[in-house]
Amino acid sequence: MTTLNSKVPEGPIKDKWTTYKDKINLVNPANKRNIDIIVVGTGLAGGSASATLAELGYNVKAFAYQDSPRRAHSIAAQGGINAAKNYQGDGDSNYRLFYDTVKGGDYRSREANVYRLAEVSGNIIDQCVAQGVPFARDYGGLLDNRSFGGVLVSRTFYAKGQTGQQLLLGAYSAMNRQIARGKIEMFNRHEMLDVVIIDGKARGIIARNLITGEIERHSAHAVVIATGGYGNVYYLSTNAMGSNATAAWKIHKRGAFFANPCFTQIHPTCIPRSGDYQSKLTLMSESLRNDGRIWVPAKIEDAKAIQQGKLKPTEIPEEDRDYYLERRYPAFGNLVPRDVASRAAKERCDAGYGVNATGEAVYLDFASAIERYGKEQAKIKGIKNPSKAQITELGEAIIEAKYGNLFQMYEKIVDENPYKTPMMIYPATHYTMGGIWVDYNLMTTVPGLYCIGEANFSDHGANRLGASALMQGLADGYFVLPYTIGDYLSDDIRTGKIPTDAPEFDDVEKEVKERLEFFINNKGTHSVDYFHKKLGKVMWNKVGMARNEKHLKEAIAEIQEIRDDFWKNVKVPGSLNELNPELEKAGRVADFLELGELFAKDALERKESCGGHFREEYQTEDGEALRDDKNYAYVAAWEYTGKPSEAIMHKEQLEFKDIELKTRSYK
């Protein structure tokens, strides 16, 4: 049986990464030219890793299922990226970013990894500015910052509400430079369908050309998985339609352990769903909570009237509004971490105070901010005794400058003007903290197989803080993996090209082809989406924001039933050798149907509440998450043994030497 070795270097936490880098093996430039690396996924993690590895001299083969690396879903990240620059002089430091991240993650992440993340965070900003990322600046020409949930400093750098886009385009431009030099070979519209392991080491992948349907073999000395999270297991999420867990799940089935699948982030501020046809949910950036105040009616009769369309939010007087986050968490107010904000919204809606027809929405109101900014502007502009209309106009201009694109997005979807009436929001699945288990080197339990970005489990514990996903993706890709992978590859300088005619390639390719042929030939009765929606409903209702033993056990049984039904009755039209989106979806949903079960099993085993994982049986008297550090301060890393129900759990005990374990409080 494999034992987990996190390979965290010895020494004080502040020196670990530096000392470690000083001592690891390197590959000389001449030898790098003889080494191939496959990177699957070209978002912030995969894109930055591809570019950096190619700059170092390795031959990189990069794969994306979209028609360009620029379309990876990192592009949709809105609010910003954290870095401990302390440009605001408000007390920030590497230690504080490290502390906030570990605390925000409810003490379920690995200290050494998180410290390293904080340590390299400043470099990311330097790097991105050098690349031409147009971050927001103040009038003196220096970089501007905003604040995000769960912290007491302003350390978030941003580019309007499109920070992910700008950072991804930065990584994409670095990739383009290397593609032009011939150091990255880019495979757009290709999907990895399995990994090939030879003599215990990851040596290649099987990929499908999504245009021609051709099954291709690609070999390399190491394989890097950077394919993002598995939020689409819920069917509805803020992920892109194509976001999937296939690469991660396939490597899990070939030996990579899957860690903490139940740690999933439900983001508090998304546009509520409107009907059964809904295909995805849209996020409204957390940055809005800098200025927006969240509330529901204080009186149940007002809530009922709103639900029936008889009352408008603007008609409810101030004293009849319940700003429940400010009430419950005075210290952090509207900027409590995401898990806390989501549960609080659910609590109010479950109690009947929801504010749309479905009763599943709360208000995010900018009226106070518009007034505040308006008065400020009037003063700056020297307007004496400004009228209410003047104040509103001036204030709205500031809000538009800060969040214009988000307000426009909201208006297009909901058909209401959020400057005039409060936004309606509700929590939705957004990010997965769980993922493939990796050691300090970001290597999985399979030698030569790495996993970076959202796809791995390492840095966010049980809850990720806002603006930290971009930080982690780029830290892994630009600054961590390029070092650690060299240590592994230094043993491979004499290996030479990996042949693709090895029997291992034959076997895996055969399995891949058989599965695809099965889908086409099954000619069942229901479309792929039919099963995906069914799975999503079970996941949301029974493995969602609040979980309990009974529901989790039911969920496991129901997912197994849906899976059996899927394999009997799925219908995939078209043929193998063409662009066939239904065939692509079939493979992804087949994998979600297995992952969902492991997810529920993990949630069942973790008999405590922490971060995004809330077990109703384990809560304090006032409804806060009740952690059990004595028994559950570990990473649950699951080994695949043939079926999700038979997966074996390995524990990586978490040690907290630099941060005292205590109850997370934002009150």
Next chain:
Amino acid sequence: MNLTLKIWRQKGPQDKGQMVEYKVTDISEHMSFLEMMDVLNEDLVAKNEEPVAFDHDCREGICGMCSLHINGEPHGPDRGITTCQLHMRMFNDGDTIYIEPWRATAFPVIKDLVVDRTAFERIQQAGGYISVNTSGNTQDANSIPISKHNADLSMDAATCIGCGACVASCKNSSAMLFVSAKVSQFALLPQGRIEAADRVKNMVAQMDLEGFGNCTNTGACEVECPKGISLENIARMNREYLKASI
């Protein structure tokens, strides 16, 4: 509402292709356009017909993957949005809607409504970057102050999502708006000035090589651009090009 759809169906790049008529019923005005297409495709799968292939991914207007020509307009009748953000409330019960792929020599059709936009990739590879290694050993981010005005203009140019609507809307199939957005983003920043001359020359050369047409200043691209990229960028690119050429 009930709608008649006339959709371009084309088996593959070599196929001639044709408009095919479909009916969809019970469409909610709150649906997005692509959710309406999902409904159609579910119907087609149920009837054992092949669903309509179309590109889409993020469905929140930022990835640039979706790309339909709807009633003669890229991304349809609304302004400042992509197809995935277009909602059915823009249409009326009983409408006939024409849905076609981007039409441009440089964007060949792959299947149905899916086109090949890799020409854009090659233009970016020709110079759409600043030649700095990603080692992190650069200078501190605040050591080069950049005027807010220029940083904002650069950001406005950088919001291009590379969808290709500018090309699809242009009678010449010109890619000038797309190319000029990238050229402008970097030309407006001190970091990007160093390679500005080579960048504009190389990117324009690649653009011409890919078979995109010339700009005749009709401005359709600016109108249809989902991100509001301004024509001023084309003017700036022309200035940069001239400066680089003399």
